[in-house]
Amino acid sequence: MKSTVRAMRPPAALLILLMAALLATSPAAARLDPRSLSTWADAELGEAVREGRVSAATMVVVQGGRPVLQRTYGYADASAGLPVGPPRERFIIASVTKTFTATAIALLVQDGRIKSLDDRANVYLKRVQLPGAFGQAITLRHLLTHSAGFEERGFAIGDRSDRTVPVSADYVRAHLPAIVRAPGSRIVYANIDPAILGLVVEDVTGLTMRDFIHRRILTPLGMKDTELVYDAAASARLVRPHFGPRAGAFDINTPFHAPTGSIHTTADDMGRFLLAQLGYFPDVLSPATVASLHRPLARNAPTLDPIGMAFFLSGWNGYKVVGHSGAFSGFGSDLYFVPEQDFGIFYSWAGGPAPGAGSPLEPGKLQASFLNLALGPYRAPPPLAVQPDPTHHVGRYWQERRPQTNFEAIVAANAVVEVARASANRLTINGDGPYYSFAPGSYTIARDGKPGPVYVFGANSLSQRAGAARRVSGLSDPRNQLMFGAAALGLLLTGLLGPLWMRGRAKLLALLIGVLAGGVPLLLFVIPPGLEQDIIAGRYARFLALKLNIVLLIGLAACLGWLTWRGDRRGMAQWHSALLGAAALALLVPFTFFNLL
Structure with a gap:
């Protein structure tokens, strides 16, 4: 990081100097050892690059108002042998972006433009109004804590055909998922929640989310190499992930979904963001705002960790750990800090091993190894003296x-x-x-x-x-539905054997039924670029083909049955056609269960 904390007004600077002095003399705020941190970074991130488990990695540790260690490993483009650096030095931080979106909401509360997190979101939304559900309205608190009740969808989050900014009301209505549980009833992670919070910021301020974050967070903190990305042009500055020798392709979220995971940045800049979350930029984030961001707002049960304003809160040997991780488009990131110990860490990596060539990096293991170093070995909760019958x-x-x-x-x-x-x-x-x-x-x-x-x-x-x-259980279990569907398809595939005992048009119909049955798994799992890639890109053709396939299967099976039973022939042809008809009808059950019809 080029500089420490930027110039502050005299009272703020005096306050920070006093806080730093107190922390320096407090036995609870132990100083991290740069040499131990460097050894840790080389062993965990550097070794992962050398082993080919990632193609690039970057990290920064801050404490006492400044960075105490910053490291970068690997290649900006492994195919070209280019080390990480300009012009390719940025990493996608994925869902860590949600902490910026939450910080934007907290700034609007700080400004007095949002009165309460328990206000209905519709009070601040102008383009669209969220529907009520289960007799309740969705509040800002619900959106900040993933408890608004929306289902999780991925369709068209990477659609590159419409990059209009700000997004239109019609676009939002077309991409709002269904509300499937009562707002506030349970925390169930959903990417749509921060996307809607982005609309709130835009509707309250009249600025795009990108411009608001730039003006109120990035520029005041001196984060010159950070951007909330709306289009693929920004990928020119991204480190290119490699998976073994193969370079990965970039996915870019739509502008609507950008507040969920589209920050591109560097470790140097993220060190500044960490310092702001630790209270070192009070003229940007007031102490009250920092406290509100990290205060527990919801939890699913008393023994489960809570969530604050998009920040997940956990504990390590009595210390509060605040943070968020993310993964998207060949990148992984983790950001967390321990306010009582006045330190924080951010790391991000690109790429991974070739298939079957090693294990990828895991945020949980990295976090555990770092906190073991910083706070001592983790002490798990003791088991009950008598374990209940489970x-x-x-x-x-x-x-x-x-x-x-x-x-x-x-x-x-x-x-x-x-x-x-x-x-x-x-x-x-x-x-x-x-x-x-x-x-x-x-x-x-x-x-x-x-x-x-x-x-x-x-x-x-x-x-x-x-x-x-x-x-x-039973037919409510998706595994059983898949097995039921596979059995039905297996029977329909026997249509390929129909010509052995069928004649005329019946023989042709049986062959077509067998071919169409074989097309179902091909459409679902084989034909490139793949089911999930089509969902992310918003391509519907695969699913339309599936629907047509099933309609044709059922229609052809019905015709075959009518032809066979209408004729005078009896025996194998008749019974086989009946079996194909029953299998075609049975296929309706899993296809309806998975909403494919």
């Missing part, structure tokens, strides 16, 4: 963070938490374990010196700090 928790739970009302639902078919019983009244969750109970209904696991996930069970549900899931 039998009634065993089952399968479908995550609520997923598309629920449109054709994207198929991509979340595997978003299931599988809970099984282990020995000594413990549990395994998704095959990992054993999880132990540390409070009634609450289970966790601790290993490798880091906190494990926490699950809190209800009657037919489970909760996590930013998610919830409902128990499923």
Whole structure:
């Protein structure tokens, strides 16, 4: 970082000097050792680059109002052998962007232009009005804490066909997901929430979100190499992720979704943002504003970590840890700080290993290794002296963070938490374990010196700090629906054998049925660029083809049955046509379940 804290008004500067003096003499605020930090960075990030697990990485640690370590590793473009640096020195911080969006809202509260976070969002929205649901209105608090009740969708978040700024009311209405749970009832991470907060900022100020962040956050903090990106032209300054020898392509969020994950920046600039969150820019973010950003606003259960204004709050050996992580388009990032210890860290990386060539970087492991260094080995909550019988928790739970009302639902078919019983009244969750109970209904696991996930069970549900899931069984279980659909398709594929005992038009119809059945998995999982890529880009042709495919399957099966049973022939042809007709009708069940029809 080129400079420390920018020039302040005399009273503010005096206040900061006093705070720094107090921190320096406080035994609770231990100074981080730059040599140990450097060793950590080389071992965790530098080694990951050398091993080919990432193609580039950058990081900064701040404490006492200044950076104490900054490092960059790897290549801006590994194919060309170019190290990270101008003109390619920026990283996508993905969902860490949400902390900028929350900071923008906090600034409007600081300005008095937003009266209360418990106000209805519609008070401040001018382009559109959010619908009410379950007898409740959506508030700013709900949007800041991912508890507005929207389903999670990904369709068209990277659509490059419409880059109009600011986005129109018609565009917003066309891209608003359904509200599937009561506002304020549960925290379930949803990218649409900060997107709507971006509309709030724009409608209140008359500025685009990009311009407001530039004027009120980036320029005052001296973040000269940071940008909220609206179009692909900005990718010219991005480090290019590589996966083994292959360079990855860039995805760019639409302007509507930019407040959820479209900040491009450098570690130098993010050091300044960290200092602002630690209170070192009081003329930009007042002490009251900083405190409001990191104050708990909601939680899913008493034993689960809370969320503040988009910042996730957790604990490490009695210290409060505030932060957010993100991943998008070949980049991963993590930002967190410990206010009581007056330090913060940001790191980001690009790329990953070639398929099957190693393990990618994991934010949780990186965070654990750093906090072990800074705050000592993690002390997990002790188990209950008597572990309760967990039998009634065993089952399968479908995550609520997923598309629920449109054709994207198929991509979340595997978003299931599988809970099984282990020995000594413990549990395994998704095959990992054993999880132990540390409070009634609450289970966790601790290993490798880091906190494990926490699950809190209800009657037919489970909760996590930013998610919830409902128990499923029978045909409400997506796995069973997939198996049912696969069986139906397998029977329809036998239409290819129809010519062995069918004649005339029946033989042709059976062949067509078999071909169309084989086309279903090809359309869903094989034909490039892929199902998820089409969803992100907003391409609907694949799903239209699927609908036409099923309609044709059912129509052809009906015609085949009519031809076969109408004729005088009996035997294998007749029974095979009946089986194909029944399989075609059965295919309606999973396709309707996943909203593909």
